[in-house]
Amino acid sequence: MARVAERRSLGRNEHNEATLEMHWPMNYVKSKQRVADHGEVFTPTWMVEAMLDLVKGETERIDSRFLEPACGSGNFLVQILQRKLAAVELKFRKSDFEKRHYALLALMCTYGIELLADNIAECRSNMLEILADYLNLEESDNQYQAAFYVLSQNLIHGDALSMRTSDGQPITFAEWGYLGKGKFQRRDFRLDILTQASAYSAEGDLFANLGKHEIFMPTKTYPPMTVSELADGFIHVALAPSPREEA
Numbered sequence: 001m002a003r004v005a006e007r008r009s010l011g012r013n014e015h016n017e018a019t020l021e022m023h024w025p026m027n028y029v030k031s032k033q034r035v036a037d038h039g040e041v042f043t044p045t046w047m048v049e050a051m052l053d054l055v056k057g058e059t060e061r062i063d064s065r066f067l068e069p070a071c072g073s074g075n076f077l078v079q080i081l082q083r084k085l086a087a088v089e090l091k092f093r094k095s096d097f098e099k100r101h102y103a104l105l106a107l108m109c110t111y112g113i114e115l116l117a118d119n120i121a122e123c124r125s126n127m128l129e130i131l132a133d134y135l136n137l138e139e140s141d142n143q144y145q146a147a148f149y150v151l152s153q154n155l156i157h158g159d160a161l162s163m164r165t166s167d168g169q170p171i172t173f174a175e176w177g178y179l180g181k182g183k184f185q186r187r188d189f190r191l192d193i194l195t196q197a198s199a200y201s202a203e204g205d206l207f208a209n210l211g212k213h214e215i216f217m218p219t220k221t222y223p224p225m226t227v228s229e230l231a232d233g234f235i236h237v238a239l240a241p242s243p244r245e246e247a
């Protein structure tokens with residue numbers, strides 16, 4: 001966490017420190033073995049920012065969805081969340097109710113997959129810290145616990161290549177939406193089916209004329225949920241072993 005906080009503190013224009021980072025590659029690796037085994041080299045903040053600027057408009061839209069299939073400890077996801085929260089602040093700062101709900105929606109629209117247990121645990125904790133700081137949340141707040149639950153659903157400990165979780169289940173992602181008046185909707189989709197989208201729409205394909213809704217059926221649809229109903233999920237997740245303990 002300290003390592004990420006340290007890196008996060010580097011602003012876009014802090015060229016001297018960025019230059020120092022570029023010449024100090026050990027900042028971006030945990031061990032040579034992990035680089036060899038998993039290609040684990042973290043991306044410096046200045047590079048993350050430059051890459052996100054290529055899709056600036058999307059990063060500043062609260063409900064645009066981002067999936068980082070090798071998310072590490074969240075260097076991209078953290079910056080995406082920060083940009084989305086800046087958009088929340090611009091649009092909803094005058095209404096505490098809307099601000100809180102749209103900030104949670106921003107979190108709901110960020111997804112990640114990571115192979116290593118310690119990285120996914122760090123990633124969840126880094127993301128939670130960003131939201132909690134923004135909304136001034138305590139661990140006992142419903143909003144904090146709802147966010148904890150959302151992160152347990154959106155940031156998956158698993159293998160992006162086989163599209164399976166660490167316990168061998170097919171990876172599913174929750175498609176969240178905000179219905180207004182404090183209610184969220186959720187539908188779950190299997191990643192392996194979602195990734196076939198382009199194949200199905202290829203010209204001449206048997207399914208090319210079908211609407212996407214006819215191919216992409218949710219594996220589960222939930223009734224609308226409030227923040228406190230989402231927070232109820234926290235208890236189940238908090239009692240389950242964390243990815244670090246599973247490993």
Ligand SMILES: C[S@@+](CC[C@H](N)C(=O)[O-])C[C@H]1O[C@@H](n2cnc3c(N)ncnc32)[C@H](O)[C@@H]1O
Pocket residue numbers: 038039040041042043068069070071072073074075076113114115116119158159160161162
């Ligand atoms: C090059 S690092 C990048 C981490 C992060 N995206 C960043 O830019 O700082 C690659 C990450 O992908 C993870 N990884 C490697 N193979 C993976 C796989 N098949 N599925 C999910 N994650 C994987 C590694 O553990 C590592 O954390």
